[in-house]
Amino acid sequence: MITDEKEASKAYNFMANQYHDLRTKKYPGYWMYNELLEVPSTIELLGNVNGKKILDFGCGSGIYTKNLTKRGAIIKGFDISEEMLKIAKAENPGLDLRLGSGYKIPFDEKFDIVFASLVLDYFSNWDKAFKQVKKVLKKGGFFIFSIGNPVSECTKKIKIRGQKLRVLGKISYFDEKKLYATWKNIRGKNIKVVSNHKTYETIIKTILKNDFEIVDYKDCFPLEKAKKLFPQEYAFTSKFPYFCAWKVKLK
Template identity: 30%
Template sequence: MRPVPEGSAGPGEQAAPNDYDSFAEAYSTQNETSLFNAHYERPAMLDLAGDVAGRRILDAGCGSGPLSAALRDRGAIVTGFDSSTKMLELARKRLGDDAALHLADLGSPLPFPDAAFDDVVASLVLHYLEDWTAPLAELRRVLTPGGRLIVSVDHPSIGLVQPGIDYFATYKHSEEWTLGGHTALMTFWHRPLHAMTEAFTAAGFRINVISEPLPAPGARELFPDIFVDKPSGAFVCFLFFVLQAD
């Protein structure tokens, strides 16, 4: 559940690290229209999911629910969880009082039985975690045999453009976001591609797809300044995986 801020709201209240509660409304509003969320990451996740009619899908780190809503509109039976109380309040407003939404943290055991879901979507979530071992084991546990885990994360090559950074290391980095008058320190974990793939296979997943998609059609017209130096329309931002539970 990560936005990429495209502007700043100016100085404001300093929130605790990774505290989405402090700017939930502003985050959700931006997420609806931003290039990186609305016209790149979310369409890519939906394309990778394909035909989801009748499939039981867990939205891990559902935020305010835009991906859950899109999957439900396509006929999926969606359950969501997030660690942010305020994000879940917004998700419930979007999805309705009867939506299956849970307060839970991917770093802890999940409140779902074994083999409860046909698919799990983890949209911009895993890069908040230092150790993927237990979270991936939990996601594997709640999937049916042959079920899919569809993941988006920060593209690891972003670390290559930072002087003095070892691409092959797993390391923590932080940045400040200002949204809705609140300035929050956001902390992420960079890991190289081989560390990601090794974590997936060690958890019992087969890697079916690694994707670096183009943005959705029409993005160039909506954000012309961003595409001035990108004649192909492609840019490095997130990396996507479709994994199958063995």
């Protein structure tokens, strides 16, 4: 395993049960960020998936896998974390979900869509991942992925005269280095999660040089119902671009 894979599998093996709980139960800080912010934009880019053959790249605990199966898609998937995959299999009995890495996709058939929600953040080498996606995508097929917003992930929290603000400067936007975040573990020991910052320039150039064209893009904006359910999180995410989602097509 290369470093990225080791870091991601270690974190997600440790956090698997908690991650799935936080994603599926209504904990304000977490559930809202996915279900009312990232998921709606990504689902919009996916459009009508009925009858489409989709590869769930980094399927995690199988939340999207289940959602897309319900919408009529024919899904296969893989993930680097054994513990996440265990949950995904239990949640999606009978589906072909494999242990494997996006650096060496464990399938050699072709798909209509490759879909990677919040996974590429764990890749330092996007070019390698895109080359792998190309191998399993039909000509004219779509690669749809969501990530942390490249600008906002460089920000840090500060407080000025009692007002909480976010300013650029955690790292330089131009410095494509690893970002370290500590995820609180509700069962005790916290864990360091490592992600990889990329600039828009690198992302766009990687897309274009791998023979994809950008057909759609979304700055994830929270659903209106979040305003009432989670006012604090809504106030923040309706001003601050937290996630973004991309739809690119293989030429």
